[in-house]
Amino acid sequence: PPIRKLAKDLNVNNVTVVNAYHVLEQEGLVYKKMGSGTYVSPDLLAYAYEEQGISDNLGSLSFIEQGQIQIQKNTINFASATPMSELFPVDDFKQALNEVLDRDRGHAFDYQESQGYFPLREALIKYVQEYNIFANVESIQIISGAQQGIDIIAKALLNYDDAVIIESPSYTGAIASFKSRGAQIVDVKLLDDGIDIEDLDRKIRIFKPKFLYLMPNFQNPTGISYSRDKKDKIIDLCKQHGIYIVEDDYLSDLNFYSRDNTTLKSLDINNELVIYVKSFSKIFMPGLRLGFLIAPSVFYEHLLFAKHSSDISTSGLLQRALEIYFTRGTWKEHIEYMGEKYRDVFNLMLKNIEKHMPPEVDFIYPQGGVNFWFKLPEGISSRNLYEEAIKENVAIAPGNLFFVHQNDDRHFRLSIASVNDDEIERGIIIISNIVKDLIRGKNDKEVGKEVYRPIL
Template identity: 45%
Template structure:
């Protein structure tokens, strides 16, 4: 049994001192992740303290995310996860590049629409209209739910008035939606299911909340239901996070069958689903029908998140959440504690933009432009990279996830640094897996920031490196 040696001080409760002592041993690796801690009786005898002190110390460790207490089995250490090394290096690359410097690269990492497609003139018109109509009031804080006319318009245009404006919360983009949902719902050690691989920003939020993150692999039509149900039968899950269309990074869209199954499982096993509706406006295959998971939500189990930023203008930072009744109060409070209110001017401008028909016209324009890039990049991949790279057609969105045909020969993290030095930026698979090495056989290339000329040039550089 591991020896603990601790001298207690009178001014601090003993259980707090013991908890801090064990935390330090876990942080430095002297106590390994998932290592069983001494029994209550054994540790009380070793330190000459009563059992209550040990019990309280272990409870505090669990509350702080440093231990799991399993009834009938004991208490097990849980090491706080550190930020992944490659993630830090990847982010460092973009911090070092100024906006001007980034333009010198062929950027396959972009996840938002190109600035060359921004509807600046139309947006300027509606902003002027807002100021003419509302004056200084356009700059005041809004109700915590957001500008009522925008919420009403969202309900009318996108949901055929299925939801009232009271069900809709305006947020500053999808990332904030994920953040306030996690703050409102999750406690330390709550179990969250995510797709494997998945969006790194969501994992970061759940880690920050000290949740216990469980991964379920994603198949060609959505998450693996068989593996998911095995977990649900054994463990109590608080909620799961999914991207129903053009999942980041795989590009997978969920089948109708799996959407219905997920709703049924959520009701059966009493958990909630955080649906991030990602880039579903960009569908290039007429056989792919748009029906988000929320549209099947007969049990009020889905927290639906939609961002206008990625598809419209990143700088406006607006999205919305449709909230199940049970979480309304807690998510309202979470939003207030985060930033009080999303930009009033931009909310009012977006409402006018949708009402006047500009939104529908802009989405049609983007589909035309990006379908052309999508088809162009797909043709090059099919023609020039056969036997080198494999991929599944996403049929929409702004990126392709590529897999090395011979993964033993390549490593996408190493490829990232090689290509960076040659003026090409890619997103290695390590960014989307909790364990970096699991992503080494994948990398993602996006086409939102690259025109046909840049796509051809960048893929030629990649092909040359992979053919050496």
Template identity: 30%
Template sequence: MPDAILADARTPLRTPRQTPARAPLPELAARAARTGGSPVRDILALTARPEVISFAGGLPAPELFDAAGIAAAFQHVLADDPRRTLQYSTSEGDPALRAAVAARTTARGLPTGPDELLVTTGSQQGLSLLATVLLEPGDTVLVEDPCYLAALQIFSLAGARVVPVPTDDEGLDPAALDELAARERPKLLYVIPTFQNPTGRTLSAERRAAVAEIAARRGLWIAEDDPYGELRFEGEAVPWVASFPGAEDRTVLLGSFSKVMAPGLRLGTLRLPAPLRRPCVIAKQAADLHTSTVDQAAAARYLATTDLDVHLARVREAYRERRDALVDGLTTALPEGSRWNRPSGGMFVWATLPAGYDATALLPEVVRHDVAYVPGAPFFAGPPDPAAVRLSFVTHTPEEIREGLGRLRGALAEARGKE
């Protein structure tokens, strides 16, 4: 056989490369498709330029972090016992940290043992765990209206039916809550009773007692979120809803280190009634196994060696001055006919512009003046108020706040002049 023919026989036949058939990918889960992003996070990205004075984010003042004390705590736990602090840990959380939180909770008026607590990766994870163990798709959740945005996201991802409870200048309306609880048969009520996000309102002791009684009589769980309770500038502290008769066996108290130590630690706690402890531990195991061992150990060390109350006194004084600068300056910064509150603590002021103003539509013009706020509309589970605005006063100094209010005044005046 000729060599050429042999060569051809050894060479594989070349065929054109064919594109394989491509079926469409499966669709996203319905929970992902129906849940939107956080407008607050989007605004923070939009206003990340250093020249922007932002009243938008609930960002604690970074210059007030006890960076030296936290660094010393990390250095100690890493040098003292690195084999433990860099290892896997229990899902329930660091025993020393749980004991420290239990002691602080008890000292604030709610007797608590370490075994009642679960450490979470931020209090927002705590709410996610609670939704996981309590809510089936279609279950009804009652929320204050307006409500914390992340809670609305969490309940949407759980497939819950969210029903807004009307509020007034004093917070959640107990009579409306009772009526809705009877009609809607909810499984859970979510509430931030102290310095609420977004409104800064605080529920009175009388209303808290009414919430506890209604929850007991109507048969529902309460998720009491308390990230701001230790940031009181004036007035007497109000007891937790969990401490009122009727609420003791049905209230989950969510705590956070984000506002009292540092949000970057991502540490929170759940104080759980007995029936929910084991289910939430299992949900925690499935979510992330456990919260960072080294962060928990450092937080426990910090609490053992630092007087947190002294640190918080310094933070509260600074925040009080910043609140005063914001609230006192709104008289000239906002248009005539605007309304706003003066919270006794926390991080937020809730303002309402006059009829005809749309805070969302005005925001691009405001940002062009290197200042920002969060429109109130996204916080509503019911029909939104387009004129509502949330303003945070903690991130900037009083001088920067006054400069920002001057920019806001000019932006709003210019925007209205273009109409």
């Protein structure tokens, strides 16, 4: 209803209704039409039905990806990209927490300013310098994990029916965030060296997006890393068209064989083009839900408002502990440790794929990260593979989860984040045998088909 009418009906001030509508718009529940009024987002109901329409098994799989359901102890978990808990730096972080409590006493539990604990933001300036990113303390926004970072970017920048360009395939959480804002999601195919530049240029001209959402290093789910040439071209293209980039630095820390894991943010010399999103969940501890954004100054206030409306501020105790952890430089040792551990697991995974996976299955050779992306032969469904693998206590991620329209049925992702050496070999053998059976069954059906030919 119109602002004045609703204010009169509820016996409140007009400003109260304006503020309420603004909050609803920030949450993606309504959208405004200039000179017309405020409307409920029509995509919301359709999106809810779409989500409910996913089969029980695949719906559960999406929850596995978000870490929201338990996997049985005897399940080999290739579905989740969450690291093994035994790799977390528990003792170091416990020491940092105790030091914060001894030093700050009750103040450790105070609310922090929404932008984040100032000493932590100062420490992060030095941290990102290791990656050739040069920021100032005002450009850093502390977030409760990468997913919240994507959410508040969507709230701050997107209005109903704005276009966003993403990679195809892409991260499921980002797709969900953009859908919740009523955005028009435009996907561009990934090639072996990154996004298809020609198609990207064409779609930028057609759709004029608010921003691009990209993971240029060890992309999730494919593991693809962009070439340096392609990264430079993306920066030039976005400068030319005045388009912003949201860079999700998913796992550039786990670089095993890549010649170049340069971030797009490090190429954004004047901090005017790229909003950089970094989470510590994959490298340190998922339960911390800590990360940060580095944004151009034009977005400071918008992001701060979206952050405040989401959860006011991130845990002050955890921010203070993380500041000590970074100030001491302990994080460098841990990243080196994680790199060594996962390099061994990564190599073992490659060895078993090459040894056991049927030649009819294609896969991308990643150069780092924790994900492997596979393509099944024509006529073989990753949903069927998922269902059969679950019966054998092996969890995989069907590829359709990572596409906007969920209509791709031939790809699947395996992650090494939560599996040990023994599970890798056993799991790959089980998956390979299921794929062989599915191929054999498909061939048997084709042989058994009746063929009708014209009488000549």
